[in-house]
Amino acid sequence: MTMIRARTIPETRLQTETLNKNMAIRNLFHLAFPVHDLEAAREFYGGVLGCTEGRSSERWVDFDLYGHQIVAHLAEDAAGVRATNHVDADDVPVPHFGIVLPMEEWRALSEKLTSNGVKFIVEPKIRFAGEVGEQATMFFLDPSGNALEFKGFSDFSSVFAT
Numbered sequence: 001m002t003m004i005r006a007r008t009i010p011e012t013r014l015q016t017e018t019l020n021k022n023m024a025i026r027n028l029f030h031l032a033f034p035v036h037d038l039e040a041a042r043e044f045y046g047g048v049l050g051c052t053e054g055r056s057s058e059r060w061v062d063f064d065l066y067g068h069q070i071v072a073h074l075a076e077d078a079a080g081v082r083a084t085n086h087v088d089a090d091d092v093p094v095p096h097f098g099i100v101l102p103m104e105e106w107r108a109l110s111e112k113l114t115s116n117g118v119k120f121i122v123e124p125k126i127r128f129a130g131e132v133g134e135q136a137t138m139f140f141l142d143p144s145g146n147a148l149e150f151k152g153f154s155d156f157s158s159v160f161a162t
Contacts, residue, residue: 029068031097032060033146034075040143041072048116066099080145090122093139093147100159106136106152113140121147132161 035041038061045051045063051070054062060073084091101109110124122139136152153159 030071031068032071032073033097034078035072035142035144035146036074036076036079037143038072038074044142045070045072048113048118050112066101068099070097081141081147088127090127090139092149093121093141096139096147096149098149098151100151100153100156102156103136103152103154106150109150110136110138110152113138122149133158135159 038056038058042053042061045065046053049065051063051065054064054069056062058074060071063070063072081093081095083094085094086092113120114124118140120138120140122137124136124138126134127137128134134154135158137149139147139149141147
């Protein structure tokens with residue numbers, strides 16, 4: 001029988017506020033993804049990104065990523081970028097996942113990641129400037145080589161605008 005343990009990391013005010021907003025307007029998203037080292041995932045998702053840790057076992061760990069449940073599963077040979085697509089002058093890694101944030105929160109995260117020495121695949125920048133869907137974006141890798149994209153929008157009504 002697999003033992004499940006809970007490890008509590010204090011929530012940040014921002015995570016709590018974001019969770020409350022998300023629960024009021026949307027359902028929660030769940031994503032399971034492969035990692036090669038659970039402790040490295042804990043350090044990155046918990047330490048660098050500030051995600052609260054939830055349940056875990058020796059093969060997986062839950063994290064609260066801005067109110068959404070992501071689960072790092074130990075799968076040593078399955079993680080990492082498989083391809084890229086050219087988007088607005090950048091080679092965007094595929095697959096990737098992340099969060100769409102209000103612009104102020106995106107800027108704060110960008111500064112935090114930069115100060116923590118995170119190496120960006122796509123440096124923080126504005127994409128589609130002056131066009132429908134203008135957004136801030138940044139791409140980086142977790143310790144297992146999984147690509148993450150965090151976007152920032154000044155106006156969430158333009159997220160799906162065409």
